Amino acid sequence: MMELKFRKHAACSVAFLLITLFTGTWAHAQFPGMAQPKHYPWSDTSLSPDVRADLVIKELTLDEKIQLLHGMGWQALFAPVESGPATRAVSVLGFIPGVPRLGIPDLQMTDSVEGVSGAGVKGRYATALPSGEAMAAAWDPALSYEIGTMLGHEMRAMGFNMSLGSGINLIREPRDGRTFEYKGEDPLLAGTLAGQELKAEKALHIITDVKHYAVNDQDAGRIVVNSIIGKRAMRESDLLAFQIALKDSGAGAVMCSYNRINGTYACENPYTLTDVLKKDFDFKGFVVSDWGATQSTVKAAMAGLDVEMPGNDSFGDPLKKAVEAREVPLERLNDMVHRVLRTEFDAGIVDDPPQSESPNVMCGFEVAQKTAERGAVLLKNEGDLLPLSAASIQSIAVIGGHADVGVMSGGGSSQVSPAGGNPVPPPPELLKNPLTSFFEVAVYQRSAPLKGIEEKVPHAVVQFDPGTDPASAAALAKKSQVAIVFAVQHASEGMDLKSLSLPDNQDALIEAVAAANPRTIVVLETGGPVLMPWLDKVAAVLESWYPGIRGSQAIANLLFGDVNPSGRLPLTFPRSEADLPRPIHAGPPTPDADHPVPKLVGAPGMIGMAMGIGPFFDVHYDEGLKVGYKWYDAEKKAVLFPFGFGLSYMTYAYSELTVKPGDSTAVSFTVKNTGKRAGTEVAQIYASLPDSAGEPPKRLVGWTRLELAPGESKQVSVPVSRDRLTVYDEASDSWKLVPGSYVLRVGSSSQDLPLQQTISF
Numbered sequence: 001m002m003e004l005k006f007r008k009h010a011a012c013s014v015a016f017l018l019i020t021l022f023t024g025t026w027a028h029a030q031f032p033g034m035a036q037p038k039h040y041p042w043s044d045t046s047l048s049p050d051v052r053a054d055l056v057i058k059e060l061t062l063d064e065k066i067q068l069l070h071g072m073g074w075q076a077l078f079a080p081v082e083s084g085p086a087t088r089a090v091s092v093l094g095f096i097p098g099v100p101r102l103g104i105p106d107l108q109m110t111d112s113v114e115g116v117s118g119a120g121v122k123g124r125y126a127t128a129l130p131s132g133e134a135m136a137a138a139w140d141p142a143l144s145y146e147i148g149t150m151l152g153h154e155m156r157a158m159g160f161n162m163s164l165g166s167g168i169n170l171i172r173e174p175r176d177g178r179t180f181e182y183k184g185e186d187p188l189l190a191g192t193l194a195g196q197e198l199k200a201e202k203a204l205h206i207i208t209d210v211k212h213y214a215v216n217d218q219d220a221g222r223i224v225v226n227s228i229i230g231k232r233a234m235r236e237s238d239l240l241a242f243q244i245a246l247k248d249s250g251a252g253a254v255m256c257s258y259n260r261i262n263g264t265y266a267c268e269n270p271y272t273l274t275d276v277l278k279k280d281f282d283f284k285g286f287v288v289s290d291w292g293a294t295q296s297t298v299k300a301a302m303a304g305l306d307v308e309m310p311g312n313d314s315f316g317d318p319l320k321k322a323v324e325a326r327e328v329p330l331e332r333l334n335d336m337v338h339r340v341l342r343t344e345f346d347a348g349i350v351d352d353p354p355q356s357e358s359p360n361v362m363c364g365f366e367v368a369q370k371t372a373e374r375g376a377v378l379l380k381n382e383g384d385l386l387p388l389s390a391a392s393i394q395s396i397a398v399i400g401g402h403a404d405v406g407v408m409s410g411g412g413s414s415q416v417s418p419a420g421g422n423p424v425p426p427p428p429e430l431l432k433n434p435l436t437s438f439f440e441v442a443v444y445q446r447s448a449p450l451k452g453i454e455e456k457v458p459h460a461v462v463q464f465d466p467g468t469d470p471a472s473a474a475a476l477a478k479k480s481q482v483a484i485v486f487a488v489q490h491a492s493e494g495m496d497l498k499s500l501s502l503p504d505n506q507d508a509l510i511e512a513v514a515a516a517n518p519r520t521i522v523v524l525e526t527g528g529p530v531l532m533p534w535l536d537k538v539a540a541v542l543e544s545w546y547p548g549i550r551g552s553q554a555i556a557n558l559l560f561g562d563v564n565p566s567g568r569l570p571l572t573f574p575r576s577e578a579d580l581p582r583p584i585h586a587g588p589p590t591p592d593a594d595h596p597v598p599k600l601v602g603a604p605g606m607i608g609m610a611m612g613i614g615p616f617f618d619v620h621y622d623e624g625l626k627v628g629y630k631w632y633d634a635e636k637k638a639v640l641f642p643f644g645f646g647l648s649y650m651t652y653a654y655s656e657l658t659v660k661p662g663d664s665t666a667v668s669f670t671v672k673n674t675g676k677r678a679g680t681e682v683a684q685i686y687a688s689l690p691d692s693a694g695e696p697p698k699r700l701v702g703w704t705r706l707e708l709a710p711g712e713s714k715q716v717s718v719p720v721s722r723d724r725l726t727v728y729d730e731a732s733d734s735w736k737l738v739p740g741s742y743v744l745r746v747g748s749s750s751q752d753l754p755l756q757q758t759i760s761f
Contacts, residue, residue: 040103045351050284053341056102057334064099065337066320071096071310074292090159091118093291093310105161105344105353107207109309112165113181113414114546116154120417124158127364127549128409128416128445132167133528134375134545136183136193136570137646139682140705143374144193148200150367155206157357161349162207164255165414166194168241169216170627171528171571175497175584177219177439180410180527180546184570185628185643186700187237188724191244198249205348210245211255212290214238214272215621218584220496223293226260226618231271233624234261235728239272243281252285252343256305258293260616265300267293273304284346286339291413298327306336365550372547372554374680378565378647379541379573385519386540387561387649388482390457397476398450399513400467400506401486401525406444407544407551408525412493418445419549439494445549449486449523452556470505470512478516484523484559485510485538491527496584500531500577510534523555529573532640543567561649566680566705568646568749572629572639579637581623629750630696644684644700644749650675652708652748654683656715657755659744665725668717669746669755673708681706683746685718686753690740693727698745701725720744725761737761 042052057065072085076092085097085106094109110118119126127150129135135147155163167178171185183190198208215227215238245251254277256267266272267289277283286306294300294308297318308315322328344350378386401408405423409415426441454462465473467485477483487506491497501507514520514537521540524530525547535541542565544555557563574580626634629643656670667685685702689695701724704716725742726735741760747753 038103042345043103049342049345050338052345053338056104056341057337059102060099060337062320062323065333066316066323067097068099068104068337068340069096069306069319070308070312070315073312073316074310076310091121094118094162094164096307096309103350104341105349107162107344108160108354109162109164110155110158110160111413112151112155112163112201113167114410114548115416116151116158116160117414117416118160119154119158122158125359125361125419126154126158126416127359127361127368128418129368130372130375130548130551131180131410131527131546132182133180133184133570134547134567135197135371136189136375137377137543137545137567138371138374139189139193139568139570139703140374141192141196143371144196145200146367147371148197149204150364151197152201152204152206154359154364155201156204156354157359159354159356161205161347161354162209162253163198163201164209164211166197166245167211167414168194168245169212169214170238170241171217172215172237172581172621172623172627173217173496173584174528174571174574174580175500175577176217177491177495177497177527178410178412178493179571180491181414181493185572186570187241187244188700188702189570191241192248194241194245195248198245198251202250202252202347205352207253207343207347207349208249208251209253209255209288210242210249210251212257212266213242213254213277213287214257214266215261216257216259216266218496218619219494221617223258224616226263226616227621228262228618229621230624231730232728233621235276236625237627239276242277246281246283250346252347253288253307254283254285255288255290256293257290265293265295267305268296268300268303270303278304284339285343286336298322301328301332301336306339368548369550369554372544372551373557373563375545375567376547376554376558376565377543377567377569377645378558379543379641379645380535380538381647381649382539384649385482385521386542386559388456388559390460390560393457393460393481395461395463395480395482396453396457397463397465397473397480397483397513397517398453399465399473399477399483399485400509401449401488401523402444402466403449403486404464404466405448406446407449407547407555408488408490409443409445409546409548410491410527411441411443412439414493415443416445418443420446439492442488442490445551447547447549447552449552449555452552453484453559456556456560467506467509470509473509474512474516477513477520480517481519483513483517483520485513485520486523486525487530489524489526489530499584500529500574502530507533511537514538521559523559525551529571529640531574531576535640543569561677564649564677564679565647566682568644568682568684569641570643572632572643573641574632575638575640579632579639581621581626581631582619626696630699633697633750639751642749642751644682645751646682646749648675648679648681650677650679650710652681654747654754657744657746657757659757659759661759661761663722665720665722665744665759666717667702667720667744667746668715670713670715671706671708672713673710676710678707678709681708681748683716683718684749684753685720686745686750687720687725688743688745689725689727690738690742692740693738695727698750699724700750701744
C-alpha cells in the first residue's frame with residue numbers, strides 16, 4: 001500500500017487527500033524521467049545535503065557534470081522533440097536532464113508568479129492567482145505561506161520540481177512592464193512575503209528561486225540597460241529584499257537578471273554574485289541565469305553563475321573546453337555541480353519526486369479568492385457609498401473593462417493560461433508575430449465581474465455597456481442608480497508602460513460617466529499605480545490589481561460588504577509622472593559611434609528583438625536610498641495615495657504606545673475598531689534614524705494584521721529586531737547601528753502615524 005505523506009500547514013491539504021483518495025486520482029506511477037527507487041551511498045537521508053552531493057560528484061563524468069549546468073538549447077524551441085532526454089520534459093525550455101544511472105532527477109522548472117504558468121504547455125489546468133502586487137497588498141505573511149502551499153501542490157501535480165518565483169525587484173520605476181509581478185517598493189515587505197511563499201513551496205519538496213537579481217526594474221531594453229547605483233543604496237534596498245527572502249525561505253536558487261550593474265552584466269558580476277550573495281548572504285544554492293542572460297563562459301563561471309538557461313551556448317561545449325584548458329578550474333566546476341546537487345537533496349526532490357495528481361481546483365479557487373479579497377485596496381469612499389446595499393439597489397450600470405467576460409491578467413512568462421481560453425479576441429495585427437503577441441496580447445481570466453454583481457442583486461436591473469463610446473456609457477449611467485466603471489491597464493514582460501495614465505481613452509470614459517451619475521464607482525484592474533485626473537469626480541475607487549480566476553466573486557463581495565476591505569498599498573501612487581525620480585526610458589537609443597549594438601552571446605536575434613536589443617544605455621539611480629515612499633518623503637512631494645494606505649468600512653483608533661529598546665525592540669500599542677462592522681487593520685511601524693545616519697525620513701520596520709470585532713480593542717506588541725535599524729557602511733563593508741535618537745512611529749499608513757516615541761541607542 002502506498003504511503004501518503006501529510007504535509008503540515010498545507011492549505012486545503014486534508015481536502016486534497018480526501019479528494020484524491022475517493023476519486024482515485026492519486027496515481028502510483030512517477031513522471032517519466034524521474035529517478036526510480038534504488039539504493040546508492042547518497043540515498044542515506046541521515047547524511048547532510050553537502051555530503052550527499054559530494055558522494056555523487058565522485059561518480060560523475062565530466063560530460064555528466066556539464067550536463068547538469070545548462071538547458072537543452074534554444075533549438076529546442078523550434079525543433080520537435082522526438083528522442084533523447086528532452087522527451088521527459090514537462091516544458092522543454094525549463095528542463096535540465098538529470099543523471100538516471102545515479103538516481104539524480106531531471107530539473108523541471110516553471111514560472112509561478114501568478115500561478116503555474118508552464119501548465120499550458122501540456123494543456124493542464126493551473127489556478128490563475130492574483131498578481132504579485134495583489135499578494136503584497138494583503139500585507140499577510142500567513143496568506144503568502146498559504147499561496148506557496150497551493151502553488152507547491154499544483155507544481156507537483158504537473159511534474160514540476162523547481163519554481164521560478166518569487167519576483168521581488170523593488171519598484172523604483174512604476175512604469176516597468178513587470179511591476180505587477182513584484183511585491184512593492186519596500187525591502188522588508190517584499191522580502192518577508194516572498195520568504196514565506198517560498199518557505200511553503202520548499203516544505204512540499206520544490207526547489208525555490210528568487211528573481212531577478214538585481215536592480216532590474218524596466219523591461220524596455222532590459223538586456224542592454226546599465227543600472228548605475230551605489231553600493232550602499234543597493235545593499236539597503238534591492239539586495240536587502242533578496243537577503244530577507246533568502247534567510248526566511250532557504251530558497252535553493254537565485255535568478256540573475258539581463259541588465260548590467262555598474263557596467264558588468266548581472267550574470268557575470270562578481271560583486272553581486274559572489275561577494276554579496278555567496279559570501280555575505282552565505283547562500284548555499286545555485287545561481288541560474290534568466291533565459292538568454294548568459295553572456296560569456298569563463299567570466300560568468302568565475303563570477304559566480306552556476307547554471308545557464310535555457311541554452312547551452314556558454315555552459316555546454318564551451319564550458320567543457322574551458323575546464324579542459326584550465327580556464328575554469330576543476331574546483332570551480334565541482335562547486336557549480338555541488339551547488340546544484342546540494343540544492344536537490346536539500347529541497348527533497350531526490351527523495352520525494354512529484355507524483356501524477358489532479359490539481360485541487362477547489363483549493364486553488366479558495367486561495368485565489370482569498371488573495372483577491374485581502375489584496376484589493378479601497379482608495380476612496382465618499383459619503384460611504386460602499387458597501388452597496390443589495391436590498392435597496394434597483395438598477396446598476398456596469399461599464400467597460402470587458403467586465404462581461406473576465407478580468408485582466410499580466411502578460412509574459414508569468415501568464416497563466418486562462419481556463420477555456422482568452423475570452424477577449426486580440427487584434428489580428430498582434431497575432432502576426434508570435435513573439436510580440438506573447439508580450440502584447442491582453443489576456444483575460446474567465447471570471448466576469450458582471451456575473452458576480454448580478455448574483456448579488458437578483459431583483460435589480462443590471463445592464464452592461466462596453467465603454468467604447470463615452471456618450472453611450474454616460475446615457476446608461478444616467479438612468480441607473482449606481483454606475484460601476486471597470487478600468488483596465490495591460491502590462492507585460494518585454495515592454496514598459498508609455499505612461500501611468502489609463503490607456504484607450506478610459507479617463508474620458510470615467511469623466512463622462514461621473515458627470516452623468518455622481519454615484520460612480522471605479523474598479524481598477526491594473527499592474528501598478530495609475531494617474532486619476534477624475535478622482536474628485538467619482539464617489540469610490542477600488543484597486544483590485546489583476547484579481548485572478550475568482551476576481552468576479554472577490555470584487556462583488558467587496559463592493560457589497562460581504563468582505564471588508566483590508567488591503568494596503570505596497571507602493572506609492574504619485575500625483576504626476578513629473579514627481580517620479582526620472583523620466584521613463586522608452587528603450588535603447590539610436591545606434592551611433594557612442595552607442596554600438598552589442599553582440600549578445602546565447603541570445604538569438606529574434607529573442608533579443610523581443611527583449612529590446614539595441615545600443616547599451618545607462619540609467620542612473622541618483623535617488624539612491626530613496627526608493628518609493630522614501631523618495632516622496634525626502635523630496636517633500638505630495639502623493640495621490642501613500643505607501644501603506646487603504647480604507648475600510650470602518651475606522652480605527654491608536655493609543656497607548658510603549659517602546660522597550662533592546663536587541664529586539666518591543667513596540668506595544670492598542671488599536672480599537674471604532675466602527676459597527678468587524679474588520680482587519682494593518683498596523684504599521686516606521687523608524688526615523690538619527691540625522692547622522694544620512695537616511696531618508698523613515699523606513700518600515702514592522703507591521704501586524706489585527707482582526708477586530710465592532711468596538712473591540714486589542715493591545716499588541718511587535719518586535720523590531722536591531723538589524724531593521726542598521727545602515728550599511730561601505731568603508732567597512734558592514735552593517736552598523738548609528739548612535740543617537742530613533743523615533744518609532746505607529747499608524748495606518750506611511751503618512752498617517754498618530755503615535756510616536758523616541759528612544760536612544
